[in-house]
Amino acid sequence: MSPDDWILDIxxxxxxxxxxxxxxxxxxxxxxxxxxxxSVAVIGESGCGKTTLxxxxxxxxxxxADIRSGSITYKPRKGKSVSIHSSxxxxxxxxxxxxxxxxxxxxxxxxxxxxKIYTQFLDTARxxxxxxxxxxxxxxxxxxxxxxxxxxxxxxxxxxxxxxxxMKQRTLIALSLLLDPQLIILDEPTTAxxxxxxxxxxxxxxxxxxxxxxxxIFITHDLGIVTQLADRVVTMYAGAVxxxxxxxxxxxxxxxxxxxxxxRAIPKLNAAFxxxxxxxxxxxxxxxxxxxxxxxxxxxxxxxxxxxxxxQLRSVGGHRLAACHLYxxxxx
Amino acid sequence: xxxxxxTSRMKRTLSHMGSAVVRDKVxxxxxxxxxxxxxxxxxxxxxxxxxTESDPDKLLHPPSSEHILGTDHLGRDIWAQIVSGGRxxxxxxxxxxxxxxxxxxxxxxxxxxxxxxxxxxxxxxxxVWLTIPRFPLLVVLSxxxxxxxxxxxxxxxxxxxxxxxxxxxxxxxxLKKRDYxxxxxxxxxxxxxxxxxxxxPNMMGFIAANFTLLMRAAIYAQVGLVFLGLLPLDxxxxxxxxxxxxxxxxxxxNAIWFLLAPTIVICLLILSLVWISRSLxxxxxxxxxx
Amino acid sequence: MQKDMLVFAAKKLMKVVFTxxxxxxxxxxxxxxxxxxxxxxxxxxxxxxxGMTYEEASSRASSLFALDLEASLFVQxxxxxxxxxxxxxxxxFLSPGVQVTQIIAARLPWTLFTVGxxxxxxxxxxxxxxxxxxxxRESWYEPLISGTSSFLSAVPxxxxxxxxxxxxxxxxxxxxxxxIPIFQLRGTYGPGVTPGWNAPFIRSxxxxxFVPILTYFFSQIGIWVLLMKGSTSGCLNSDYAQIARAxxxxxxxxxxxxxxxxxxxxxATEFAMRLGFIIGGSLIIEQLFVYQGLGLELLNATxxxxxxxxxxxxxxxxxxxxxxxxxxxxxxxxxxxRIRHGGGKQDG
Numbered sequence: 001m002s003p004d005d006w007i008l009d010i011x012x013x014x015x016x017x018x019x020x021x022x023x024x025x026x027x028x029x030x031x032x033x034x035x036x037x038x039s040v041a042v043i044g045e046s047g048c049g050k051t052t053l054x055x056x057x058x059x060x061x062x063x064x065a066d067i068r069s070g071s072i073t074y075k076p077r078k079g080k081s082v083s084i085h086s087s088x089x090x091x092x093x094x095x096x097x098x099x100x101x102x103x104x105x106x107x108x109x110x111x112x113x114x115x116k117i118y119t120q121f122l123d124t125a126r127x128x129x130x131x132x133x134x135x136x137x138x139x140x141x142x143x144x145x146x147x148x149x150x151x152x153x154x155x156x157x158x159x160x161x162x163x164x165x166x167m168k169q170r171t172l173i174a175l176s177l178l179l180d181p182q183l184i185i186l187d188e189p190t191t192a193x194x195x196x197x198x199x200x201x202x203x204x205x206x207x208x209x210x211x212x213x214x215x216x217i218f219i220t221h222d223l224g225i226v227t228q229l230a231d232r233v234v235t236m237y238a239g240a241v242x243x244x245x246x247x248x249x250x251x252x253x254x255x256x257x258x259x260x261x262x263x264r265a266i267p268k269l270n271a272a273f274x275x276x277x278x279x280x281x282x283x284x285x286x287x288x289x290x291x292x293x294x295x296x297x298x299x300x301x302x303x304x305x306x307x308x309x310x311x312q313l314r315s316v317g318g319h320r321l322a323a324c325h326l327y328x329x330x331x332x
Numbered sequence: 333x334x335x336x337x338x339t340s341r342m343k344r345t346l347s348h349m350g351s352a353v354v355r356d357k358v359x360x361x362x363x364x365x366x367x368x369x370x371x372x373x374x375x376x377x378x379x380x381x382x383x384t385e386s387d388p389d390k391l392l393h394p395p396s397s398e399h400i401l402g403t404d405h406l407g408r409d410i411w412a413q414i415v416s417g418g419r420x421x422x423x424x425x426x427x428x429x430x431x432x433x434x435x436x437x438x439x440x441x442x443x444x445x446x447x448x449x450x451x452x453x454x455x456x457x458x459x460v461w462l463t464i465p466r467f468p469l470l471v472v473l474s475x476x477x478x479x480x481x482x483x484x485x486x487x488x489x490x491x492x493x494x495x496x497x498x499x500x501x502x503x504x505x506x507l508k509k510r511d512y513x514x515x516x517x518x519x520x521x522x523x524x525x526x527x528x529x530x531x532x533p534n535m536m537g538f539i540a541a542n543f544t545l546l547m548r549a550a551i552y553a554q555v556g557l558v559f560l561g562l563l564p565l566d567x568x569x570x571x572x573x574x575x576x577x578x579x580x581x582x583x584x585x586n587a588i589w590f591l592l593a594p595t596i597v598i599c600l601l602i603l604s605l606v607w608i609s610r611s612l613x614x615x616x617x618x619x620x621x622x
Numbered sequence: 623m624q625k626d627m628l629v630f631a632a633k634k635l636m637k638v639v640f641t642x643x644x645x646x647x648x649x650x651x652x653x654x655x656x657x658x659x660x661x662x663x664x665x666x667x668x669x670x671x672x673g674m675t676y677e678e679a680s681s682r683a684s685s686l687f688a689l690d691l692e693a694s695l696f697v698q699x700x701x702x703x704x705x706x707x708x709x710x711x712x713x714x715f716l717s718p719g720v721q722v723t724q725i726i727a728a729r730l731p732w733t734l735f736t737v738g739x740x741x742x743x744x745x746x747x748x749x750x751x752x753x754x755x756x757x758x759r760e761s762w763y764e765p766l767i768s769g770t771s772s773f774l775s776a777v778p779x780x781x782x783x784x785x786x787x788x789x790x791x792x793x794x795x796x797x798x799x800x801x802i803p804i805f806q807l808r809g810t811y812g813p814g815v816t817p818g819w820n821a822p823f824i825r826s827x828x829x830x831x832f833v834p835i836l837t838y839f840f841s842q843i844g845i846w847v848l849l850m851k852g853s854t855s856g857c858l859n860s861d862y863a864q865i866a867r868a869x870x871x872x873x874x875x876x877x878x879x880x881x882x883x884x885x886x887x888x889x890a891t892e893f894a895m896r897l898g899f900i901i902g903g904s905l906i907i908e909q910l911f912v913y914q915g916l917g918l919e920l921l922n923a924t925x926x927x928x929x930x931x932x933x934x935x936x937x938x939x940x941x942x943x944x945x946x947x948x949x950x951x952x953x954x955x956x957x958x959x960r961i962r963h964g965g966g967k968q969d970g
Contacts, residue, residue: 058868063760096870104868109861112880114887114958123879127871159959175869358772460641463944465936468920471905472936475924476652552778556906559780560921573784577910582792582804595784599777606776 006075007182007215008034008057013070013085015052015061015239021287026052026065028239028289031313034183039209039216041230041247043223043262045283049239050219051105054185057217058102059084059092074100077182098128098179103172105188110172111160118156121175128179137178144174148204166197173205177212184209186218202229223266227251235259238284238294241313244321255322257299293325301326359611365604369418369597376415382567383408394586401589405579410572414593417569418601421551424485428550429543431489436496437539441527443497444504454497461494470553474562481566484557488550496542503538507531541612544605551605555598569594627955634951638944643703645940649933650702661929664715711934716926722934725919730901732810733908733915736831737900740838745893747839748846753885755847756854767847775844780906783837787910790833807833808912834911838904842896849892854885887957891950898946901939 015027027049034040042050055061057072072084076099082091096102103110111120121141122134130137142152148170155163155171163171169189176184193201206229209216220226226233226247233250235243235258243256254260261279281298284290293299296306305325313323386406393403401410443454469491473479479487507513516530555570557563559577572594581591661683668679705711711722755767791804806812811826857863858881866876905917912918916935923931955961
């Protein structure tokens with residue numbers, strides 16, 4: 001694949017929430033490009049805009065959120081590119097699930113509790129006018145369920161509450177493949193599950209990604225997952241992308257001081273509890289944003305320029321991008 | 333040390349409660365209203381004593397500068413009756429709610445803590461009890477017993493055991509899973525200690541919300557039974573409604589305040605209680621916050 | 623699944639029988655065991671007033687109460703239970719010879735009519751307004767709907783009745799008379815009409831029933847609005863509704879099959895439960911409107927110490943509530959698969 005080949009391109013995106021205190025700049029100048037078939041992890045503290053960014057890709061933002069400026073462009077496998085930021089709800093509805101699957105947090109209750117699973121597969125197929133009969137849809141659903149190691153017939157004829165957490169999660173993955181999407185976005189997909197189930201599901205997803213050829217964006221707090229799954233790691237801070245690096249390079253040599261802090265904060269098995277590191281300072285106020293780099297109050301390398309000027313996301317060598325004045329000298 | 337921890341936790345809950353309720357508009361309105369009614373009922377009678385004698389010259393007069401709400405069928409000032417008519421209702425409602433809460437706490441937390449057969453039977457009995465229509469039962473009971481206000485307060489409290497038992501039991505069951513309660517059990521602290529020192533302080537808000545609802549139910553029952561003439565007449569708002577109704581005030585538009593004034597104050601009192609409980613519930617049950 | 627449902631229903635049925643038994647027993651012992659129990663008092667009364675011997679009076683009382691006072695308490699209790707099972711509650715005290723069941727049958731339709739109408743109307747309008755308030759949370763009328771509902775749900779029903787009586791029957795508006803003549807706010811129908819399917823009678827019934835129905839309507843609508851609003855906004859924010867949207871389902875489809883269906887669960891159950899209260903009605907409201915329903919009859923029976931009638935009406939009211947609770951639970955079992963399977967499996 002060529003590096004210029006992409007399926008999703010987010011350019012300088014700004015998203016505000018209208019709150020009582022004023023506008024909260026949840027996403028602030030974020031740029032991100034997803035290539036076909038790759039798996040991208042988005043990491044960062046709670047409230048850094050990860051979820052908002054993800055929801056904006058399918059345009060399912062809360063009512064009080066507005067896209068202020070920037071663009072989100074999606075390139076389907078067939079046909080013309082779509083400008084998501086200016087698309088109607090009608091257009092989005094056809095894109096959702098058939099092209100871009102968004103799995104929100106807490107997928108433990110993703111299914112309508114009062115109907116059986118098969119209805120929810122059929123509903124999805126019908127919503128996108130699949131040219132298949134009900135029998136054919138069910139046959140395909142069964143195959144997909146078996147692909148995720150479930151008993152297709154049994155699951156289709158169950159109510160959601162009759163399935164365990166891990167089974168529900170796998171059922172949702174099967175459902176997400178029903179329309180053969182090009183991009184799957186997972187927001188903290190496995191937090192409600194135990195560690196072993198989590199791991200199994202993620203490995204399953206990864207192998208499906210290769211066999212079914214879709215790209216994946218997953219948002220997580222868990223850097224352990226990232227090492228196993230991600231081709232690329234995107235670090236967000238205060239609504240902006242501050243680093244974008246290939247996974248192996250990110251873990252070996254994080255560029256942005258915030259990334260460095262995040263990696264240092266991973267508890268190590270051999271470290272004593274007292275030495276557990278946490279990044280000093282607290283998360284920034286997103287309503288009254290300070291001038292300059294938002295990370296500067298917490299940054300040990302902060303200098304005059306950081307207080308005056310917001311660093312732009314720029315290449316810091318190889319396929320790596322970072323938004324930090326430290327890397328000014330490194331030019332392409 | 334233990335006492336210290338308890339009082340500080342208690343204080344924290346209470347101050348948390350206070351500040352949260354004040355921030356809530358509905359809660360503030362409720363508290364302000366209740367406070368006004370209480371102040372009126374406590375100090376009002378000093379400035380506006382009841383007319384003890386009737387005045388045949390001014391029967392059922394409309395409001396005037398002398399009698400701002402007019403006079404009743406015996407020519408007595410209505411405003412003075414309003415001012416004096418709340419004390420008894422308030423005291424009895426407090427009494428009922430206190431007894432009911434005490435019963436609910438003891439039965440509910442005991443049942444939740446011991447579990448087993450006892451718990452099962454209690455839950456079943458509560459279920460059965462809750463299907464017996466309360467107000468008709470009170471009416472039927474009044475056919476067998478001579479109820480007075482204080483007895484009624486006690487009877488009401490006893491009759492309302494099941495609802496509170498269920499809610500407190502459920503609350504204790506969820507509290508029981510928390511670490512410090514488990515720790516208390518592990519230390520083999522006596523049951524009463526666990527209930528009063530560990531569990532109760534954490535349920536203050538919940539109990540307070542239920543307390544106000546019980547007061548509302550008590551006022552409803554008191555006023556209702558008085559209106560129906562099934563309770564001996566004293567000086568309270570319910571009695572005023574009863575007398576006004578039986579004196580045919582609705583056929584005499586001049587004297588309408590005789591009926592309207594007590595109706596409005598009872599409404600205000602009940603509204604204040606409901607508002608307070610609603611804001612307490614919202615503060616303590618964030619899932620209801622929408 | 624079929625078996626699950628049967629076991630579920632059987633359990634509930636047992637509880638119904640038990641509850642009715644508890645209430646029946648309670649009433650029996652109240653009547654028979656009170657220090658000055660009504661039967662004893664009745665006998666004494668006959669002895670003193672009519673100069674009967676104790677035996678005569680006692681046998682008169684036995685026939686009246688359908689009790690064999692000679693027999694042991696236990697035998698009496700069994701007799702009483704068996705006649706209660708046959709819905710034979712004896713004859714009224716006050717109008718001797720008239721079967722208690724006859725009196726109840728005559729009073730019941732009036733209560734069913736007014737309370738039932740109030741319940742159904744408030745339910746329909748309440749869920750519409752409640753759903754509207756949940757969907758249009760940003761609109762200007764949402765606080766209006768919610769505020770009014772919260773107010774109405776707090777005010778005791780009989781105070782609403784008083785306000786409505788004043789509003790419709792007492793206050794005069796702009797020099798004209800009151801909206802409804804005050805005499806129409808008393809009783810079930812006016813004098814001079816013959817009961818039956820004729821226009822004047824029906825008109826009179828509606829005229830007299832209007833304000834009582836309105837009272838029941840206003841005293842319940844607040845609850846329906848608040849319940850529906852809470853339940854709908856819960857479902858609107860639910861994960862499954864959000865995922866349904868992410869799956870590209872049409873809004874109408876999500877509304878109907880995902881939100882509507884789930885939001886109606888608790889509401890339908892509550893409605894079923896409240897059906898039981900139709901029979902009890904509100905004693906105070908029927909007293910205020912002198913409306914000759916079952917509640918007023920219970921009041922009259924109480925003030926006249928007509929014990930057979932009292933106990934029968936109270937039992938009928940209880941049975942109605944017990945049955946409606948049963949209906950509600952079964953309905954929930956049908957509507958919600960999680961209940962049907964005995965509370966559902968825990969995730970983990």
